[in-house]
Amino acid sequence: MSAARPVLVVLYKDDLPDCMPLIEAAAEVRYVRAAELATAIPGADALLLWDFFSSAVEDVWAHADSLRWIHVAAAGVDKLLFDGLRQSGVVVTNSRGIFDRPIAEFVLGGILAMAKDLPGSLRRQRDGVWEHRETDRIDNANALIVGTGSIGRETARLLRAVGMRIEGVGRTARTNDADFGTVHASADIESVVGEHDYVVLIAPLTDATRGLVDASVLAAMKPSARLINVGRGELVHEGALADALSQGVIAGAALDVFSTEPLPATSPLWRLENVLISAHLSGDAAGWLERLSALFADNFGRYTAGAELLNVVDKELGFVPGG
Amino acid sequence: MSAARPVLVVLYKDDLPDCMPLIEAAAEVRYVRAAELATAIPGADALLLWDFFSSAVEDVWAHADSLRWIHVAAAGVDKLLFDGLRQSGVVVTNSRGIFDRPIAEFVLGGILAMAKDLPGSLRRQRDGVWEHRETDRIDNANALIVGTGSIGRETARLLRAVGMRIEGVGRTARTNDADFGTVHASADIESVVGEHDYVVLIAPLTDATRGLVDASVLAAMKPSARLINVGRGELVHEGALADALSQGVIAGAALDVFSTEPLPATSPLWRLENVLISAHLSGDAAGWLERLSALFADNFGRYTAGAELLNVVDKELGFVPGG
Known part of the structure; x- marks a missing residue:
């Protein structure tokens, strides 16, 4: 000093x-x-x-x-x-x-909202429509968490606590990680993403992660899978994501971050029924x-x-x- | 035989x-x-x-x-x-x-949806509005689970697993319950409900539980509290609930069950922005x-x-x- x-x-x-x-x-x-x-x-x-x-x-x-x-x-x-x-x-x-705990909670909230079709219930509520549907369970559902920093770890612990099966994606592959068990190398994401029901993006934006989720990775996901992005918009090819969501390549997405923020009015993401948009607020809890x-x-x-x-x-x- | x-x-x-x-x-x-x-x-x-x-x-x-x-x-x-x-x-x-696990997941999904203002995000999405807000955290939030049967117990375990503080309401008061810790007698609900951020109704409908949540109980809740009903509509005075929700006596509700199902078009609940309505489906997972x-x-x-x-x-x- x-x-x-x-x-x-x-x-x-x-x-x-x-x-x-x-x-x-x-x-x-x-x-x-x-x-x-x-x-x-x-x-x-x-x-x-x-x-x-x-x-x-x-x-x-x-x-x-x-x-x-x-x-x-x-x-x-x-x-x-x-x-x-x-x-x-x-x-x-x-x-x-x-931001660890608020974002972990937000991710779990997004997963449950999609599993229980909460947006579908709200749409029907707006229209005054009573329609019974089956929902999904999340126990034993598989989630791939891309990003093994402190937010990814807190998210892994929270999703495990509710009975989900977790794997991670990080810079280097490893096993026996305390929070993730198995961590896959980001270079291998396309070959592992097809095993998962939920893919959660929470990695920092770096040269190594920019555009990590492209059309090929999206195509390798299950048609029933959902993407949650609470990291940075540029982790995903946003155009490819909008195409995948509108064509049913994947089932849905909860997106809190975007390549351009505020998300421009021209983005097709605003109007997709299987997308849940929030205004970069996942970590900003009281x-x-x-x-x-x-x-x-x-x-x-x-x-x-x-x-x-x-x-x-x-x-x-x-x-x-x-x- | x-x-x-x-x-x-x-x-x-x-x-x-x-x-x-x-x-x-x-x-x-x-x-x-x-x-x-x-x-x-x-x-x-x-x-x-x-x-x-x-x-x-x-x-x-x-x-x-x-x-x-x-x-x-x-x-x-x-x-x-x-x-x-x-x-x-x-x-x-x-x-x-x-129905235990699906309903427990549905309750947690409802709690997180309200804590993270997911309905507010969906409304803004429909209108193309980008607006940052603060959200609530659920760790250390207090939840009162009314009903100590198998669904209530699974719900207690799941909410505890994500860091919420749980108490129960059942027929008879007791302490050291394996899932709830403290269980209050339903006769005392009005005096304990004010401590809780979330009140979850999952009791069977009997002469002892019909109309348990009336205008007085609602008035004793925190103005910031939310009600989740996955039990039976008749556990609540539905008119008093609609009044409490429209007048800000409580902050919100996620309702899966109603006195009359399908919920009649004339019900004011359909049109309240702080109410999440679903069609008696909380337990009906794939x-x-x-x-x-x-x-x-x-x-x-x-x-x-x-x-x-x-x-x-x-x-x-x-x-x-x-x-």
């Missing part, structure tokens, strides 16, 4: 984190929106991306003359990372952990902003104390490695 | 159970619909209510001159029971067990008819062998007691 008060830039859009009074006692804080970032960043030691969807950092990179640390109030850092940052000594930390704020405050205390930071992102991999 | 082949009447509506070829090898079988029951019942030893919503038995009771056993392809026997049957020596068995058929075949084998029957209903209580 330097004797001088560190300079922190907080990039925000609407509200500020709860913890700021505490932080202001220990730092000079500059609150800015994206357009003002270029003038605020010179001389700054640390940057909090509270407006976590912003990709403004790359634009002002030339002005970041003393930056040492960027903390992101999100799990995914794909919008932030660029070559200049990767090659620099600037440490990037994220908000790993905060208390999330308070938790994000508390995690930043914890990390800021570590920063000023010169201690080890939590959730340091491997900038080459594009996520926090391990467990 | 008598030397003569027993006479079995099968009351059905559309399809017959799979097991009938097997049964026909051992019995004289008369297949009838409700209107023909009066002419078929004389001389019958056993009656299978495959059309399990029929209440035709009471009408033909005077003709049931040699009936010894009625098996119902359902869990609830409220539509069947009447004083003449209760006072007779005729044994009633039901299909306890078949394979249910095969399982109902197999259970009857098992019990029929026991009947012809003179062995103890499975799932004998206590006709005074109105359900299969124990466990």
Whole structure:
């Protein structure tokens, strides 16, 4: 810790984190929106991306003359990372952990909604139609979870707790994983996806995962299978997905993330009856902003104390490695 | 077992159970619909209510001159029971067990749908509206399960498995119940219901449970609480429930059963945005008819062998007691 008060830039859009009074006692804080970032960043030691969807950092990179640390109030850092940052000594930390349980619950909710045809019941309710149907059971249903980070692991544990059979897809194949049992290598996804009733995408977006689910992978799924995407829209070829859903190649999808957000009005996904669309909210359960704020405050205390930071992102991999 | 082949009447509506070829090898079988029951019942030893919503038995009771056993392809026997049957020596068995897991899954699906505002996402999807909202978490949420039979127990176990805090409501108060921990007496429901985020109705319909959830009980619930009814419509005062839901006394409901089914077009429940209506299908998951058929075949084998029957209903209580 330097004797001088560190300079922190907080990039925000609407509200500020709860913890700021505490932080202001220990730092000079500059609150800015994206357009003002270029003038605020010179001389700054640390940057909090509270407006976590912003990709403004790359634009002002030339002005970041003393930056040492960027903390992101999100799990995914794909919008932030660029070559200049990767090659620099600037440490990037994220908000790993905060979204694990809410997203796991959201995935289970999506699976149950499709298994029990809740959208079909709501459609009939709107039309005043009483129609009995059979539903699906989820006990012993197979789910493939693509992404073995902390959110994928929490999801695996929750789906196992309700009696589903789980396998994972990760960078490298392995067996006897504590949460997944078997983990398949992402390169092999096409050959394993046909065994599963539900395919859950929760991987970070990296060069290795971009477009992982393409037309061939979709074609290899069971016609009765459903896709859940709570990771990033670009994990899937969105056009191929819309085709697969409209042609019955797969049975349904619950999509919380999209290549372009908000999802454009022209997207055919809006109008497919077997698609459940939500507005990138799966991790944002009551208390999330308070938790994000508390995690930043914890990390800021570590920063000023010169201690080890939590959730340091491997900038080459594009996520926090391990467990 | 008598030397003569027993006479079995099968009351059905559309399809017959799979097991009938097997049964026909051992019995004289008369297949009838409700209107023909009066002419078929004389001389019958056993009656299978495959059309399990029929209440035709009471009408033909005077003709049931040699009936010894009625098996119902359902869990609830409220539509069947009447004083003449209760006072007779005729044994009633039901299909306890078949619906446990599907209904437990349906309850969890309903809870998650409401926690994650899935109906709100579907409404926005229909209108092409992208709108971020915060959702609720269900870990550590409190659920009160009214009904401690086999379906209630399976539901308790499933909700506990996903981290919810469970209590039960049953005939008699007790503690240290294996599935519920604390069970409150139904007479005390009004004083305990205010502690809970979700109230799940899964009790059999009896004189003790009819109208259990009335305007006072609804008023004692949290304004943020939701009601799930997968038991019988008559467990709730339906008019008071519609009022509570439209006036914000409680936050929402997932209703699979109603006082009159199909739910009449005039019911205000159809049009409430915070209500999720389904067509009495929560227990009817793929394979249910095969399982109902197999259970009857098992019990029929026991009947012809003179062995103890499975799932004998206590006709005074109105359900299969124990466990």
